[in-house]
Amino acid sequence: xxxxLSDRLTSVLNNLRGKGRLSDADIDATAREIxxxxxxxxxxxxxxxxxxxxxxxxAKGAEVSQALNPAQQVVKIVNEELVAILGGETRRLNLAKxxxxxxxxxxxxxxxxxxxxxxxxxxxxxxxxxxxxxxxxLQRPNAVxxxxxxxxxxxxxxxxxxxxxxxxDPVDVARRGIEEAKRAQHDIVLVDTAGRLGVDEExxxxxxxxxxxxQPDEVLFVVDAMIGQDAVNxxxxxxxxxxxxxxxxxxLDGDARGGAALSVREVTGQPILxxxxxxxxxxxxxxxxxxxxxxxxxxxxxLTLIEQAExxxxxxxxxxxxxxxxxxxxxxxxFLEQMLTLRKMGPIANLLGMLPxxxxxxxxxxxxxxxxxxxxxxxxxGMTPAEREDPKIINASRRLRIANGSGVRVSDVNDLVNRFxxxxxxxxxxxxRFGL
Ligand code: GDP
Numbered sequence: 001x002x003x004x005l006s007d008r009l010t011s012v013l014n015n016l017r018g019k020g021r022l023s024d025a026d027i028d029a030t031a032r033e034i035x036x037x038x039x040x041x042x043x044x045x046x047x048x049x050x051x052x053x054x055x056x057x058x059a060k061g062a063e064v065s066q067a068l069n070p071a072q073q074v075v076k077i078v079n080e081e082l083v084a085i086l087g088g089e090t091r092r093l094n095l096a097k098x099x100x101x102x103x104x105x106x107x108x109x110x111x112x113x114x115x116x117x118x119x120x121x122x123x124x125x126x127x128x129x130x131x132x133x134x135x136x137x138l139q140r141p142n143a144v145x146x147x148x149x150x151x152x153x154x155x156x157x158x159x160x161x162x163x164x165x166x167x168x169d170p171v172d173v174a175r176r177g178i179e180e181a182k183r184a185q186h187d188i189v190l191v192d193t194a195g196r197l198g199v200d201e202e203x204x205x206x207x208x209x210x211x212x213x214x215q216p217d218e219v220l221f222v223v224d225a226m227i228g229q230d231a232v233n234x235x236x237x238x239x240x241x242x243x244x245x246x247x248x249x250x251x252l253d254g255d256a257r258g259g260a261a262l263s264v265r266e267v268t269g270q271p272i273l274x275x276x277x278x279x280x281x282x283x284x285x286x287x288x289x290x291x292x293x294x295x296x297x298x299x300x301x302x303l304t305l306i307e308q309a310e311x312x313x314x315x316x317x318x319x320x321x322x323x324x325x326x327x328x329x330x331x332x333x334x335f336l337e338q339m340l341t342l343r344k345m346g347p348i349a350n351l352l353g354m355l356p357x358x359x360x361x362x363x364x365x366x367x368x369x370x371x372x373x374x375x376x377x378x379x380x381x382g383m384t385p386a387e388r389e390d391p392k393i394i395n396a397s398r399r400l401r402i403a404n405g406s407g408v409r410v411s412d413v414n415d416l417v418n419r420f421x422x423x424x425x426x427x428x429x430x431x432x433r434f435g436l
Contacts, residue, residue, distance in 0.1 A: 001225065002258040006298030008037035013078065013297075016071035027059045030074065042228045042259025047085060047266045054081050067309045076306050079293055085262060086289035091246065091271040096217045099187035100132075102178060104214065106207050106242055107222035108234060109140060109195035112250035112276055116222055117192045118150030119276060119284035124188055125156060132186035134177030135160040136170040136210060139194035139203075147192055153281055157184075170194065171209045178214055191216065199234060204241035211242055219244040220273065223264060226251045231260030235268045244268075250276035253283065258296070330424050333388040336380045343373065375408055379416050382406035391417055 012033040019026065031052050038048045058077045065073055095101040103120070105113045117133050124131045133151045135158060137143035144160045151158035159177040161168040174191055181189040193210055196203045211219060221244040223231050238244055247268065249261050252275050265272050272287045380388060382405040387394050394402070394417055403410045 001252050001254060001261070002041075002296050002298075005037055005041040005258055006296060008040070009034065009078070009296070010298045012037065013071065013075050016074055019070055022059070022070040022074070024060055027056060027074075031056045031059075034078065038259070038262070041257040041262070044229065044232045044259065044263035044267055047263045050266070051081055051085060054084075068306060072306050072309075075297070079297055082262075082293035082296060083289045085266045086292050087265045087271040087287075088289055090286060090288045090290075091273055092286075093273065094217050094245070095188070100178065100181045101188045101218075102191065102214050102216040103188065103218045103220060104191045104193060104207075104211060104216040105220050105222055105248075106193050106238060106244060107195050108199070108224070109197050111195060111222045111224045113137075113192055113195060113222045114143065114146050114150060115279065116220075116248055116250060116274075116276055116284075117147060117190050118154045119281050120274070121151065121156040121190055122154040122281050123284060125154065129188050130186050131156050131188040131190055132177070132181045132184070133158040134174060134181075134189055134191045136174050136177070137192050137194040138168050138170050138173070139196075143192075143194070150281075157186075170206055171213045174210045174214050189214075199237040199241070204237075207242035218246055218273075220246050220248050221268075221270070222248045222250060223260065224251050225249045225258065225260045226254040228257065228260055232263050232267050235264050239268045239270070244270055246271055246273040248272070248274045248276065249287070253277040261292070262296075330427065331389050332380050332383065332391055332420060333385070335420065336377065336388070339373070339377065375406075375412060376416060378406040379403075379408060379413055391420060 012030060016022065016026070016030060022030075034055065035048055035052050038051065039045070043051075055074075055077055058081075059074050062073050062077070068076065093101075093103070105117060107113050114137070121131045121133055133147055133156055135144045135147045137147070138161065148158045148160065159173075159180050161173050170193065177191065178189055191210065191214060193207055194203060219242065221235060221238050223235060225231065227234070235247070247264050247270055249264070249272055252258075252261065261272075261275075272289075275285055275287045275292075277283050277285070379402060382402045383394070387398060387402075394413075399410050399413045399417075403413045
């Protein structure tokens with residue numbers, strides 16, 4: 001799921017790398033390519049439109065960031081908007097104050113409801129609950145048996161109509177199921193309902209009747225993510241029919257384009273609570289919009305880097321340093337501060353390793369010596385405040401003292417001081433050229 005979309009988005013956003021500034025034309029071109037990528041991934045058109053409009057507006061209005069370059073800023077915006085269309089915050093199950101809580105499952109036949117009932121039951125047990133399953137799918141041959149098998153595997157009891165009494169009334173079974181849960185003190189009841197291959201009136205009627213009879217705390221609409229655009233139509237039909245309070249996406253392990261996952265929440269206004277990604281009971285997880293977005297963007301590490309840069313970065317401090325650089329007044333104290341800021345983000349090799357394309361730089365990264373940075377830090381720390389402020393006063397005897405104090409050779413101190421003077425000269429020349 002999402003592989004093609006991830007590839008496309010990554011390559012669109014990679015094209016922005018290295019650009020110092022993004023013009024409106026750059027942003028428009030990028031937005032157009034993202035639009036095509038989303039449409040090809042089967043995301044519903046209205047969702048694509050809203051998404052693109054927001055990304056464009058934010059990218060054009062973005063202030064120049066001290067911490068991020070323009071490409072990183074666009075990645076950040078795209079990621080945040082992806083999180084938003086996937087629902088923003090992770091939504092937990094609403095449970096009743098007075099147990100049992102009732103959770104009703106609805107959806108088309110084959111969507112994965114029965115399988116999900118088992119997965120959810122097992123997961124709830126793991127959370128310390130004592131769930132019970134109620135088999136109200138009396139339409140599909142074997143549905144009751146299938147739920148019993150699933151229940152057994154999950155280690156939870158299943159309430160089902162006694163065999164041999166004809167088809168039976170699902171509403172009645174649902175009611176009796178809740179009674180039984182109360183009696184046996186189960187704190188959550190999962191009600192599995194019948195689905196059809198397509199939306200039909202009778203099925204919807206039955207679901208509405210069950211909902212009215214059991215007054216569930218949650219109605220979860222279960223939808224197969226592999227059915228593409230149809231997922232949106234089905235979701236709309238269920239929303240307008242029985243109504244639902246949350247969505248469960250199934251078959252996210254499938255080799256499909258993933259547009260359904262990206263559209264359902266925005267189109268129906270209801271959050272996605274869980275995701276199913278395989279046939280086994282364990283293939284199931286709480287749905288986290290932020291994790292899903294970074295998976296879609298295929299830039300997990302890049303996003304971590306952006307977050308860390310923003311956290312470590314103190315805009316005021318940086319601005320002050322930039323001013324000093326321009327005026328040729330940068331001191332070793334400033335230099336040390338900048339270095340510590342950068343190192344707050346983690347080992348430099350890791351930081352560089354997170355940048356795309358770093359794979360080919362593995363050897364250089366392995367040679368990058370954190371110890372060298374430690375040494376530079378130690379040398380500066382071995383200086384007095386006056387020396388850091390005005391390195392020109394560092395004469396031969398001071399160099400010897402600093403070297404002894406910080407456990408390095410005099411030549412290391414010389415190196416650092418000379419390189420610092422060179423760098424400072426270069427910076428003020430550059431600043432002059434750019435009119436800083
Ligand atoms: P129901 O008719 O809605 O109750 O659907 P079922 O639970 O019977 O599931 C229909 C088919 O989809 C079964 O073969 C399941 O094993 C399969 N299935 C359910 N969830 C998943 C999933 O997340 N991934 C995959 N690959 N298959 C699933």
